[in-house]
Amino acid sequence: MPKSTAALSTSLAPNDLDAFWLPYTANRSFKKKPRMVARAKDMFYYTPEGKAVIDATAGLWCCNAGHNRTPIVEAIQKQAAELDFAPTFQFAHPTAFRLATRIAQLAPGDLDHVFFSNSGSEAVDTALKIAIAYHNVRGNGSRQRLIGRERGYHGCGFGGISVGGIVNNRKFFGSLLAGADHLPHTYNREHQAFTKGEPEWGAHLADELERIVTLHDASTIAAVIVEPMAGSTGVLPPPKGYLKRLRQICDKYGILLIFDEVITGFARLGTPFAAERYDVIPDMITFAKGVTSGAVPMGGVIARKHIYDAFMKGPEHVIELFHGYTYSGHPLACAAGLATLDLYRDENLFERSAKLEAAWGDAIMGLKGLPNVLDIRTLGLVAGIDLASKPDAVGARAFEAMDRGFHDEGVMMRITGETLALTPPLIVSKDQIGAIADKVGRVIRAVA
Numbered sequence: 001m002p003k004s005t006a007a008l009s010t011s012l013a014p015n016d017l018d019a020f021w022l023p024y025t026a027n028r029s030f031k032k033k034p035r036m037v038a039r040a041k042d043m044f045y046y047t048p049e050g051k052a053v054i055d056a057t058a059g060l061w062c063c064n065a066g067h068n069r070t071p072i073v074e075a076i077q078k079q080a081a082e083l084d085f086a087p088t089f090q091f092a093h094p095t096a097f098r099l100a101t102r103i104a105q106l107a108p109g110d111l112d113h114v115f116f117s118n119s120g121s122e123a124v125d126t127a128l129k130i131a132i133a134y135h136n137v138r139g140n141g142s143r144q145r146l147i148g149r150e151r152g153y154h155g156c157g158f159g160g161i162s163v164g165g166i167v168n169n170r171k172f173f174g175s176l177l178a179g180a181d182h183l184p185h186t187y188n189r190e191h192q193a194f195t196k197g198e199p200e201w202g203a204h205l206a207d208e209l210e211r212i213v214t215l216h217d218a219s220t221i222a223a224v225i226v227e228p229m230a231g232s233t234g235v236l237p238p239p240k241g242y243l244k245r246l247r248q249i250c251d252k253y254g255i256l257l258i259f260d261e262v263i264t265g266f267a268r269l270g271t272p273f274a275a276e277r278y279d280v281i282p283d284m285i286t287f288a289k290g291v292t293s294g295a296v297p298m299g300g301v302i303a304r305k306h307i308y309d310a311f312m313k314g315p316e317h318v319i320e321l322f323h324g325y326t327y328s329g330h331p332l333a334c335a336a337g338l339a340t341l342d343l344y345r346d347e348n349l350f351e352r353s354a355k356l357e358a359a360w361g362d363a364i365m366g367l368k369g370l371p372n373v374l375d376i377r378t379l380g381l382v383a384g385i386d387l388a389s390k391p392d393a394v395g396a397r398a399f400e401a402m403d404r405g406f407h408d409e410g411v412m413m414r415i416t417g418e419t420l421a422l423t424p425p426l427i428v429s430k431d432q433i434g435a436i437a438d439k440v441g442r443v444i445r446a447v448a
């Protein structure tokens, strides 16, 4: 049967696992033994067979308000019935302005202008492009270099992987963007192992930016981009004072500072944005995930006033920034975003995240001493647990832990390399924190 006919055929097996090429997934293992969920509510996923799985990863660091929250569901339903799509190129709809205003109000300082994208990767590419264009429109066209950090994750677009520093995300994809360079990562087990919160050691690593400036000259550097807490590489909290030092050096040389807050935004670290926790105002913040609690794809960039103002000149009929996505500020995403921000406010979820940090840190740090646990790092409602590799099978132990966690213990966790990453929704209760720690503890013993 031709493929086109087969696609229309009602005899197509409804759950054929072949066609979907899963992202960032070991496809062959998955398809042999799928980890499938069919439904979710609050802190739990449910498998197609109805088994509950506690969500210790907020989906993918995004469902900060928990799952299928009624106000968000209803807002999306209402919006879908009212306005399905509206272009935001030369036209717009009111909900996008409302959401942009609310996001700008949450951001510190004069981070006042919001550009919408549909994902974190697009948010990062947008911020990097704005940075280069900002210097360009101010007559500094030689400032084109972008500085990221080793072990950084900024999504999977070409811009993001060029400034990113995770080798497997880079090595298959050619020469990437020209002109990117990298700060060293901030992790040192010898100095930092088993730290709750920001480690004491490592602020001096920000001074490496001075070395990079000496190498390339400030006149060639557009921006530095870092995650305030490196998440996807395995949870690396910033050393005390590190981000302030980075800000100072950027100021000294006229380099823009971008915080990639795709994970840390919307109170993963107890404040609306990590910028507030660290008392540092970057020139741009990228966000995604938590803005809609994962319910509809959305991302964006929050830019300071001086960035926006730099573009607002020339004839008024001319487009100021030649950049944007068909779905920038999509009505469903905006409606979901507004309902999500209301929920965060009405349930005091940001404060809740801050209050739970100590209990969370204590519970997860309690796993210290279990077999193969080399380090545990906790910060906000985040934890990373490093396991020792099995001989000649790097990553196998964590992979088995994730798989057993799902099938045997009913807990969803994320892994990266040999690190287990835990980031529950902000609605997690103290009892559920205890349950997560118990389940993860049993899994770690099971893979010993």
Ligand SMILES: Cc1ncc(COP(=O)(O)O)c(C=O)c1O
Binding pocket: 118, 119, 120, 121, 122, 124, 153, 154, 155, 156, 227, 231, 232, 260, 261, 262, 263, 288, 289, 299
């Ligand atoms: C810091 C950071 N930036 C960007 C991204 C990419 O976001 P997305 O997967 O929505 O493109 C992620 C995703 O985890 C992230 O953690």
